[in-house]
Amino acid sequence: MRGAMHARWAVCAMAAALAATACGGGDGGSGDSGAVLSASWGDPQNPLEPANTNEVQGGKVLDMVFRGLKRYDPVTGEAEDMLAERIETSDSQNFTITVKDGWTFSNGEKVTARSFVDAWNYGASLRNNQRNAYFFGYIEGYDRVHPEEGEQTADTLSGLKVTGERTFTVALTQKFSSFPDTLGYNAFAPLPRAFFDDHDAWVRKPVGNGPYLVDSYTRGSQMSLRTWDDYPGPDKARNGGVDLKVYTDNNTAYTDLMAGNLDLVDDIPAAQLKNVGNDLGDRYLNTPAGIIQTLAFPHYDDDWNKPGSQKVRTGLSMAIDREQITDTIFQRTRTPATDWTSPVLGEDGGYRAGLCGEACAYKPDEAKRLIREGGGLPGGKVTITFNADTGSHREWVNAVCNSINNALDDERACTADPVGTFADFRNRITDRKMTGPFRAGWQMDYPLIQNFLQPLYYTDASSNDGKWSNEQFDDLVDRANQETDDARAVDLFQQAEEVVRDNMAAIPLWYQNGSAGWSERLSDVRLNPFSVPVYDQIKVG
Amino acid sequence: MGRYVVRRLLQMVPVFVGATLLIFLMVNVMGDPIAGLCGERQCDPATAARLEKEFGLDKPVWQQYLTYMGNVFTGDFGTAFNGQEVTELMSTAFPVTIRLTLIAILFEIVVGIALGVVTGLRRGRPVDTGVLLLTLVVVSVPTFVTGLLLQLLLGVEWGWIPPSVSSEAPFDELILPGLVLASVSLAYVTRLTRTSIAENRRSDYVRTAIAKGLPRHRVVVRHLLRNSLIPVVTFIGADIGFLMGGAIVTERIFNIHGVGYQLYQGILRQNTQTVVGFVTVLVLVFLAANLVVDLLYAVLDPRIRYA
């Protein structure tokens, strides 16, 4: 308890020093809503610009500081209008968007149609080096703003037109019926003029239109966010603010939580999962998130792209005891995968449990038979490549290998091959140097079945790491995108998914849950389908 | 003395160039860092090319090195991938690490030398054997095991201290990490002092001092210890550079955002500018510490004079 006292004092002192925020409830009647919580964080890899953030840690902050046209419901994941008053289309290709009145940025500037169009043009423009520029790839004129090679010939997307203070039109290059539902993604957030006028200052201290203000930001160690009292939106924060503390090792964050030095950890290390019951009791949450782990194959390698290879791949899939691994290694914070999407999509959204069928069940004998029929493992063995620097991949890769070895009765059939850094790992993938299956994880950008299939398996798609290519699949996806009826579109996507299954393009392993643990001060902690805590709903005290 | 220092400083130049070049090449060997910046997907080629240009990665290595060194001499250490100036990273990381190193060195000096003197004077007695065994055990257990254990015991089980260090990293929070960081070197210092003391204890000047009737503590401190400190000082001097750069494991366990942490991040993200920048400063620290140590010899041992 002494640790907890100490921590509380420190947090209060810090809050007082930084923001003169009331601490300990001495300020009027609503002491609780003024209290600040501390939460674990990772150092964002890229500058915190909306179109430049492609990982969860930066996404956390953007989710607190920005509100876009749409917002994914923290519970259902459904895209709901936030700043959008109306998004209209007659042909699934040309959209007219009306922005709600009354929204401002925290510096007082009004959020208008311009705020969106400028932000999107900025995000798409090649010269701004935005990592997520491809999100604007469907918009007309992208090829001139962001050519594959050479200099850009235009600075703005010709498909974006401001037609009024609060209305603008978007013209796409092809039909994309679910385009409005993608608009909840961070890359589509509006930006204030301050972003363009004094960019350096903005990056040091981002200004947005979300429920929180950035109070101070020490890069690499801490960001203090405080509730924006004049926030015009419906989801006003129920606490005084959040201090995000950077942890290099989530084990340390968990240790801090136990010692009362930290209020919220949103990524419980696998090694501690066994102890959460003891340590935290019911202050622990484990909910499905839109993340699926798969093993991708180098389809460019002749060893994995010959007749019968799909039998070997299916055999490997059946040699993996998903139940046991998710039970023992992950303590049920992951669920054995039975399709290639995620349960957070819901049945209507395209998730179909059991689509993978027998091919995802643990059947050692069948596995042996299939691999034999498919011509055996290339060279008699298989290595699973993963990057050792982030996440606790080593443990599950070892477990998968042991499972394969046990199923095939060969101690050296499968070996894990760690790669030192993520960059190196990605390089091998991009340079097509993989020789066996490798780790592939997919965290959805938006909760649509399209996002689980097209970027991963469509010919030459950006995350098609195995370079798998199948005409039938591509054709089904194209047709699904043009379909205006949601149910029909989902059905076509599922047909495409069946093509993935029949070829076992990638082995689905498990759906990853989000997990969080918190201190006694907190209540109403929830994780959204992106495994990010819904900070604004957390109550302190 | 002046000439000697000048000569030493001149000798630093090739070492400095060599060490930075080596690090530069090493980070470059690791390959293209851009691929790691786009998450679980392939960077689109146009953006990748732009990023390469921005970080100067499109040029040949030797040219990158020359440009980099040119910039360093004007105080520009480049930019990390997250858009932060490396100098800014340094200004937050080095103060923390310097505090951590100070505490570690302090532990080494106070505890290490004290234990060394005691065991050196009582060579072969139970206290000597006990300390010897203890230091050997400390040497042979990897740092991360000691660190994790102490963190769990003191930080969680007993709740004496917060298990991690806050971002301000004041001195008091750094005591345990400092101890863990010092633990291995502490053992070395103890053993070095012990050997040195045991050896010098029989020398003529100590006998003379005792014969003169000087009080025991004066003999030990003024005569025996002073002459026995040379190897210890050498070790500690060299250890400064090692502690500052080698605290990767300790800093990770206790979540200290210091030099080791920044170096580790820089290496994982293959960010040449961060890694070379930090190592450059570390090399300077290391060379300066060596020079200071050599000059200290003359203070400790009057027989040594630098021409």
Add this chain to the structure above:
Amino acid sequence: MPDGRHEPEQAIAGTGMGGAMDLGVEEAETLEKRPAGPDGSGPQGKPRSLWSDAWRDLRRNPVFLVSALVILFLVFISLWPSAVTSGSPLACDLSRAQEGSRAGHPFGFDGQGCDVYTRTVYGARTSVAVGVLATLGVAVLGSVLGALAGFFGGAWDSLLSRVTDVFFAIPVVLGGLVLLSVITSNTVWPVIGFIVLLGWPQISRIARSAVITAKQNDYVQAARALGASHSRLVLRHIAPNAVAPVIVVATIALGTYIALEATLSYLGVGLKPPSVSWGIDISAASPYIRNAPHALLWPSGALAITVLAFIMLGDAVRDALDPKLR
């Protein structure tokens, strides 16, 4: 050469130890002066070599005997691990993960359900191989280069001294992360090669100053005056007097190399599966310290005992070689 001129050289020779591996460097340097100084404490009668004296001492030293026995046992299980265990270190059953000890599995199971006892036994081979081979490599490379620099002096010496400075300036852990993360080999050789690459300057520096000191001795000068060849001078007269400090430092360094492998594995750049090593097991078990401490305890214990044995051996050898402490 006047004595005063030599001092700065000595001072330079004694600086820049690259971190924690350097125990004994200074002791070695004080040691190396001894053959040159008057030694009144030697026994009367037939002059005995340093070696026979040392051996006589060691045979009676219980510390030496115990540590030598431990090392012999380690070498034995490294060569014939199947003599003490019938299991396979790669036979893992996840359903037994983290279970405690039971009949046939005295040390229990680790997080992957592998038998900790078997893995500890098999881990000895890799760990001892890393320690012994890296030490050999460091000692050979370091003493040859150091001896050449010390013997010939001049430009060759300056160059080598600067190169050693460069290597000392690279933090060991950093070097490991950078160099080893590039290598994809599944063997112990990259780790050994890396340790040799970063470790040789330590030995070369000692060997160099030892040779410089030995070179000044009257008997070497006499041999030189009599027209002995370079190779004869080095091998017959200088090496025997310079080799002692190298041996002493090397035995101590060996233990630290094994510990270094564990640290590298913890950082994810050390040995890779299916290699079995204490380092791999310790790093895999350390996050589970609360649930399955036994999986951490046994390989850590084995590592600690091994390091201890080698350090004590080095300690005993050094004491035996040091006439002043007799």
